[in-house]
Amino acid sequence: MATEVKVPTLGESVTEATVGEWLKQPGEAVAADEPIASLETDKVAVEVPSPVAGIIGEFTVELGDTVEVGSVIARIEEGDGAAAKSSPAPAPAPAAAKGDAGKADTASEEEIANLPDEKSGDGSVTMSPAVRRAVLEHGVDPTTVKGTGKDGRLTKEDVLNAAKAKGSSSPAPTPAPSPSPAPAPSAKGERRVERVKMTRMRQTIAKRLKGAQEEAALLTTFNDCDMTAVIEAREAYKDVFAKKHGIKLGFMSFFAKAACLALKDVPAVNAQIDGDEIVYHDFVDISVAVSAPNGLVVPVVRSVDQMSFAEVELAIADYGKRARDGELTMEDMKGGTFTISNGGVFGSLMSTPIINPPQSAVLGLHRIEDRPVAVNGEVVVRPMMYLALSYDHRIIDGREAVTALKIMKEAIEDPMRMLIDL
Template identity: 70%
Template sequence: MSSEVKVPTLGESVSEATIGQWLKQPGDAVAADEAIASLETDKVAIDVTAPQAGVMGQHIVKEGDTVTVGALIATIEDGSGAAAAPKPAAATPAPSPSPAPTPTAAPAPSAPTAADDTSGGSSVLSPAVRRAVLEHGIDPSKVKGTGKDGRITKDDVLAAAQAKTAQPAPSTSAPAAAPAATGGERREERVRMTRLRQTVAKRLKSAQETAALLTTFNDVDMSAVIEARDKYKDVFQKKHGIKLGFMSFFSKASVLALKSIPSVNAQIEGDEIVYFDYVDISIAVSAPNGLVVPVVRNVDKLSFAGIEQAIADYGKRAKDGTLTMEDMKGGTFTISNGGVFGGLMSTPIINPPQSAVLGLHRIEDRPVVRDGQIVIRPMMYIALSYDHRLIDGREAVTALKTIKEAIEDPTRLLIDL
């Protein structure tokens, strides 16, 4: 008797997805609730799990196919996974002339394959890690996890793949003559865009075509924030269990600006303007499949520690590929930190239907004038891109200036100035 595997509910207003990867092939042993496929939606990857234990049956659809909620995509057949899966046969030793075979009645356990979910100190591999394991042909049981509780991260797999590539292949006979390198070879590779990348491309292009985009710039002296961070970071981490970063300062400074200039925190819907009395900030983070923007909600009510905890959690989950649709729903304003990649200056694009985005950049020592003297200060360029249909230039400049003043004098964050 077989069991049907159907596309699960994907989230509010999401009706279709793409088969990103089959994690189990026909004939593979499958445990109940084990991930057998990865679906790519417009924002996140979602695992499809087996409704029962058994053997992976037929794939109804192929990788890259678009499927809708409730669609049949595969079957799970009854049977013993160990008997049905051909993989253990690979562990059977070849006939040996040795007169005394090793006295083991039970077959030796085979090394976990790329599709297995168990590895070293980790009991479950995230979708991003599973994908990396399959792509690079890495045995997860031989990878030392550096994540929490010994979990394997995507970086661990990539490091193992690099080490594997660097190892010279063992020589068993005289090497065949390799084709002479001409030095003029030209190659092309075509890779299908992921659903996430397609969606990002469409949204950003739509933002350019729909909104009247404009960017205003300023620079910030980071001396006061750096001094405060260096002074309190150890006590902060000891008390809250999280590092004190710059994002919490900029988030709180943004709250001051958005409360002072409500239009920067507003959105256009049809012929109406929607104003929000709360601040939900989308924090742009890098994920394996591209840039994602999970939302830190009620930033105006969160403490510095609460903001840092939320950002750290989203960053880890983005890296592991475990963000959900709910994590990225909404948002009234966005902060994008290109400085972590070394960017000096940029013109960020707004995240529709939001009306503004703050761009942060790298900190570098530059000569500035203070009290008539040229001094060296740690400076950062900041940029505010905004929808000119809703936000006037005066409002945008004022909002960015408010952020600048709050960062240069963090006391303003405490007394709401």
């Protein structure tokens, strides 16, 4: 008798998701509570575990389908999986021979489907469709590549990195002399177009950001900040800090604590509009923008105003790791009264960040670069960073926004202010 696999509860107010990846295939053995599928919700990826041990019978939905909570996506047949395990998985398709000019660059769907899915003793490796295609196109043996994804699964980046390493370590082949003319090279300037369906997360990001532009009266105020004091503090205490707390002392904790000072002094920047009311918060929950495989996510560090520098750094590092591994939950993303986005890690010099509704403000950080500035009547070179505070002008006046950003700037330029609450 087959057991149905249903879409689990995805989180508060989340009723549907998209089938993003099958982690098992029909005919394969599965243990109880072992993930068989990955669903993409508006914010995070959710794995669907098997309710029982047995054999994957059939999928009732297709990859990319939208499914609702409680709907059936697969069936598990009774059995211990002996039959499935006894049959070796099909060997990976051989890589294209070097110098084979006639080989097509794009793998066929049949070749991709024939690649193994389940990691087992015979050397086969769990791969998503995108990873399978990359394996075939680049001629990489997946059993020789260490996966960095969740549970050691291969990612497309792993395959591309392996292909680059393979290319750099292999000497260029010497062409054999031949009286016949060489095959004509491909036409220069060849142009290709690829259509890829937006993930549910990317669709939600697009919808929310566009909605923020249409709903809020967005405005951005700028300032620049001398990072000398923070850099010197990090340099002086980084070793002791890391030894005591087991985490590096970064810039984000300084800006998070500086933001707490500003939000306490200017409550409107930490507030939000709810209908015809303004909701003020006496706590600071900061949404920290981090990069995930499927897009930018903003997990919430709660009660930052009550945390130490080490606690802030540990929380952010944990969220960053879980975002890369696809382990963030809906609860991690819920709430938040203010957002900090650090585009400087990607090299951004200046930007106008968009608020994260229903929040009313977001602080944008940028890269640090040496610039000449006037100090006490003299031109000196200092490590400077542009700060940008985007805000909803419906609730925050220009004076309040400028004041809040100025408080953050002063706290960074004189970190002692954060210690004595100035």
